[in-house]
Amino acid sequence: MRAPDDTTIKAGQTLLSVENVSLSFGGVKAIRGVSFDIKKGEIRAIIGPNGAGKTSMLNVINGFYHPQEGQITFKGVKRKKMRPNDAANGGIARTFQNVALFRSMTTLDNIMAGRTLKMHSNFFWQLWRYGPAEREEIEHRHKVEEIIDFLEIEHIRRVPVGRLPYGLQKRVELGRALAMEPELLLLDEPMAGMNLEEKEDMCRYIIDVNNHFGTTIALIEHDMGVVMDLANRVIVLDYGQKIADGTPDEVKANKAVIDAYLGVAH
Amino acid sequence: MLYREAGQFKTNYRDDMAVFPILQDRIGILIILIIAFAVVPFVGNNFLLHAIMIPFLVFALATIGLNILTGYTGLLSLGTGGFMGVGAYACYKLTTTFPDVNVLVWVICSGFFSAAIGVVFGLPSLRIKGFYLAVATLASQFFLQWCFIRIPWLVNYNLSNAIEVPRRSLFGIPVTGPEATPQTRYFVVLTIVVLMTWIASNLVRGRIGRMWMAVRDMDIAAELMGVRLLNTKLLAFAVSSFYCGVAGALLVFLYYGSAEATAFSINQSFAVLSMVIVGGLGSLLGSFLGAALIFTLPILLPHFMAGLGLPIQSATAEHISFMIVGALIIFFLIVEPHGLARLWQIAKQKLRVWPYPY
Numbered sequence: 001m002r003a004p005d006d007t008t009i010k011a012g013q014t015l016l017s018v019e020n021v022s023l024s025f026g027g028v029k030a031i032r033g034v035s036f037d038i039k040k041g042e043i044r045a046i047i048g049p050n051g052a053g054k055t056s057m058l059n060v061i062n063g064f065y066h067p068q069e070g071q072i073t074f075k076g077v078k079r080k081k082m083r084p085n086d087a088a089n090g091g092i093a094r095t096f097q098n099v100a101l102f103r104s105m106t107t108l109d110n111i112m113a114g115r116t117l118k119m120h121s122n123f124f125w126q127l128w129r130y131g132p133a134e135r136e137e138i139e140h141r142h143k144v145e146e147i148i149d150f151l152e153i154e155h156i157r158r159v160p161v162g163r164l165p166y167g168l169q170k171r172v173e174l175g176r177a178l179a180m181e182p183e184l185l186l187l188d189e190p191m192a193g194m195n196l197e198e199k200e201d202m203c204r205y206i207i208d209v210n211n212h213f214g215t216t217i218a219l220i221e222h223d224m225g226v227v228m229d230l231a232n233r234v235i236v237l238d239y240g241q242k243i244a245d246g247t248p249d250e251v252k253a254n255k256a257v258i259d260a261y262l263g264v265a266h
Numbered sequence: 267m268l269y270r271e272a273g274q275f276k277t278n279y280r281d282d283m284a285v286f287p288i289l290q291d292r293i294g295i296l297i298i299l300i301i302a303f304a305v306v307p308f309v310g311n312n313f314l315l316h317a318i319m320i321p322f323l324v325f326a327l328a329t330i331g332l333n334i335l336t337g338y339t340g341l342l343s344l345g346t347g348g349f350m351g352v353g354a355y356a357c358y359k360l361t362t363t364f365p366d367v368n369v370l371v372w373v374i375c376s377g378f379f380s381a382a383i384g385v386v387f388g389l390p391s392l393r394i395k396g397f398y399l400a401v402a403t404l405a406s407q408f409f410l411q412w413c414f415i416r417i418p419w420l421v422n423y424n425l426s427n428a429i430e431v432p433r434r435s436l437f438g439i440p441v442t443g444p445e446a447t448p449q450t451r452y453f454v455v456l457t458i459v460v461l462m463t464w465i466a467s468n469l470v471r472g473r474i475g476r477m478w479m480a481v482r483d484m485d486i487a488a489e490l491m492g493v494r495l496l497n498t499k500l501l502a503f504a505v506s507s508f509y510c511g512v513a514g515a516l517l518v519f520l521y522y523g524s525a526e527a528t529a530f531s532i533n534q535s536f537a538v539l540s541m542v543i544v545g546g547l548g549s550l551l552g553s554f555l556g557a558a559l560i561f562t563l564p565i566l567l568p569h570f571m572a573g574l575g576l577p578i579q580s581a582t583a584e585h586i587s588f589m590i591v592g593a594l595i596i597f598f599l600i601v602e603p604h605g606l607a608r609l610w611q612i613a614k615q616k617l618r619v620w621p622y623p624y
Contacts, residue, residue: 123474
């Protein structure tokens with residue numbers, strides 16, 4: 001789908017590395033010296049109890065928050081400070097914990113909006129919706145229809161997303177993120193508030209995205225069954241610190257993780 | 267039954283993304299255009315053309331302008347009157363400085379001046395939102411009106427301190443000034459408004475329109491999609507002010523004939539804003555419906571009352587229409603925040619399934 005360039009990273013190599021990142025809001029330390037890496041093509045889960053700093057970590061990765069310490073390397077490029085739209089340009093897309101769709105726009109427009117960065121026709125052509133502007137619109141509509149087809153949301157194409165049930169909204173949001181053809185997809189609790197059937201569907205989509213498009217996925221999720229089945233590697237955060245990092249089985253057996261989740265008798 | 271799209275299959279995305287994908291809509295808009303271009307100017311009398319149709323179209327254009335900013339991009343503005351004034355004064359200065367260039371060229375060009383001023387006053391929109399932005403644009407309204415009154419250079423040091431529209435013609439036919447017939451002026455206004463409405467519909471349906479709406483609905487997510495907030499908001503201010511500027515120039519040159527700074531007071535801003543709200547936020551059709559209702563109501567009310575056998579004085583009619591418009595705005599805000607345009611949507615759906623309930 002994407003024109004290959006020199007910075008292309010092969011599967012298995014490190015796509016993103018976070019080194020010693022600390023983030024605080026005033027006196028509250030949200031993240032304390034966390035380091036980890038995400039390899040190209042894997043599904044990486046970030047778990048931890050409420051308030052552990054998982055969402056803050058995602059916000060740091062895509063540029064909403066600027067960490068006070070530490071550095072982030074994405075596709076081999078270290079970055080100092082960047083805006084969320086730079087992250088989008090670099091190929092990082094995300095979904096939000098509480099759905100952040102464009103509520104009064106239709107499903108189709110929402111997903112088309114995800115392709116904003118891929119569209120280049122200038123203002124002059126846009127005025128007349130002619131020539132490049134029209135060609136581009138049709139060409140991207142094809143891509144968007146592929147995504148709609150993939151996520152099986154054909155029937156809600158023209159429905160304003162504000163009117164959709166929650167499970168479908170989550171799916172449209174995934175579609176919007178996919179429309180950006182990201183290299184790294186950040187999913188913040190994609191299965192929160194869903195019933196079993198919807199969760200199973202969502203899991204299937206996530207695995208399919210990973211397999212078919214080769215998209216690297218970083219995922220925050222509370223449902224341990226889902227995490228252990230989906231993820232290749234898991235990071236566990238607690239009170240802003242990394243307490244474990246490894247395969248699902250390693251993490252499951254880790255004493256610190258069990259203590260963090262179940263509490264420990266003092 | 268009446269509005270069935272059954273059997274109208276689209277075989278490519280180009281047809282599917284057309285402005286009016288349904289045949290009935292295409293026929294309807296064609297009939298409206300034919301009536302507007304070929305029937306109204308020949309059947310209608312001077313009163314209909316001069317006092318109703320021309321100002322209605324001009325206000326519809328201003329309403330589209332404000333709708334782009336407030337309805338599509340979600341930035342509340344109270345500076346519409348000021349931006350319209352910039353268009354009018356710019357057009358006056360241009361046409362008196364370069365009288366040989368066609369006045370219609372200057373009407374369009376005056377939009378660029380207004381757009382530039384709009385961008386300057388739009389700069390705070392990155393940091394402030396909602397009511398605070400409305401107050402910032404209110405400042406622009408008062409500042410611009412102050413300029414119109416205090417800078418005599420803008421009116422070429424007229425003693426009356428007002429714009430006096432000079433006589434200008436197109437292909438030998440006078441279009442502005444006292445000699446221009448209502449028919450000619452109506453044609454000019456109609457052509458410009460139809461053209462600019464078409465352009466607005468192109469913009470709002472394309473990438474730029476989606477960026478505007480994305481900023482309106484969820485600016486954080488929009489930023490994440492790669493939308494640059496400041497550029498997008500400033501573009502909305504520029505396009506919106508362009509439309510308002512052209513509307514202001516048309517208002518003075520083809521309707522008022524002469525205008526003082528008070529023509530662009532805060533009242534004008536409120537009038538246009540109420541047209542946007544009553545018509546429907548984020549709808550081009552709503553801009554026309556809102557302008558039609560709010561503008562024609564005070565004019566038609568005395569005639570209507572006289573028809574009922576209750577002749578009222580024009581001052582009373584004005585007061586009554588103020589009350590009715592006020593009540594309408596409150597009614598729409600409570601019952602149907604999407605305005606007349608939404609009512610039309612509902613009516614269309616009803617027509618679609620008629621005679622069955624669903």
